[in-house]
Amino acid sequence: MIYAVKHNKVNRAIYKANEDALTSAIFERFMYLPQELVQYIFTEALFDSIPNLDLTKFESITYWPNWSPEHTTNTTRVEPDVFIRTNNQDIIIEAKRYDENQQDPDQWSREIQAYYNEYSDDEKPLIFIALGGLYKNKTETINVKDVAHLVYKCTWKSILNTIQHIIHDMELATNYTNNNIAVTKILQDMVLCFELFGFSTALWLERFIKAPQLQKQSINYFSTSWTN
Template identity: 45%
Template sequence: MLHAIHHNKIPRDLFRGNEDSLTAAVFERLRYLPKELIHHIINQAVYQNIPGLDLYQMESMEFWPNWDPSETSNSNRVEPDVFIRTPKIDVIIEAKRYDRYQQSSFQWKNQIQAYHNEYGEDGKDLIYIALGGIHELTSSTLEVLGRSFLIYKSDWSQLLQAIKEVKINLEHGAGLLNTNHAIFRILDDLILCFSMYGFSTSDGFDRFISPTKINFNPQSLQILNSWTK
């Protein structure tokens, strides 16, 4: 589908302005990467460090789950865009099509309430990320159910930059993996997604600056080597 759109076999106008298609195009491909790279990319894309974020143990990534709207302003259902589960934490990602001025604290509150309607008894920590549509880069504090939740911020341009930096790091570290070809294809498709939705994907000066090493956990290289054999 992605390459059919890219080669104008399917009209781009049907997809380009749609936030759900952008979310699916990017996150469906992100989940094909090793968990270490998913963790690194999302961690790098968020403007403020997230204590406790651990996607190395990601169990599932679900799109638009249908949650109980009790005690929210919604009447039928609550649907966050992306829901990630790990053994110890859960992550909600609410995505907006454009990078500025679309997020709503009312929607954040509804989703956190609906999450607790569904999973409150699990006792996990919840991390909430507002992707795109943000009004400011700093995290916001939201009071829900008598508790304070931090709303972490990112935007699509920041996510794209994190993906590009991973690709450049892997290109410069040719001996990092036994074979990088599968990962490169996924990263190339991710960058193509952003290009099709109007984001600048030029490397600029990135390739002329010595890239920093990816901050894998101590077992990452061993895991990645196993994944690529």
């Protein structure tokens, strides 16, 4: 689809304005990446670290789940954008089209309440991430069911920047194997998605200057298990 948009086979203006299309374009490609890399991207892109965040053991990912609106102000359903289940925790991601001034704490509360309507018996820790639409980057606290829930923050731009840094490091890595090239192509498609949605993907001048030898920490995600 993204190449159809790129070559104007699909109405770019309609596609570009659609919040759900952006969410789908990026998160569908996340699912093609090694889960350790997904973990790395979110760890780097989030403004505050999430203790014990573990995106390396996916059980499922659901887009726009239809949850019961009981005990909320909604009348028909509650529909968060992305719901990820892992072995050890559940993760709600509420995504907005733009990076500023769209998130709504009342919507966060409704989605957390609706989560408990569906999964209260599971007793898994719940993580809530507000992606884009931020009024402030600092982690916030909201109370649902007399429990304080932290809402962590992230922007599309911080995800894009992290992906571009990874592409840059992978292209410089000495073990730039066929498997790493395949991963890089997925990441490059994600950058193209961001570009089609109007995000600046221009590279800084430092990218055109010969980089020093990579530090070991910066290429931890090139583990041998990825290339076997």
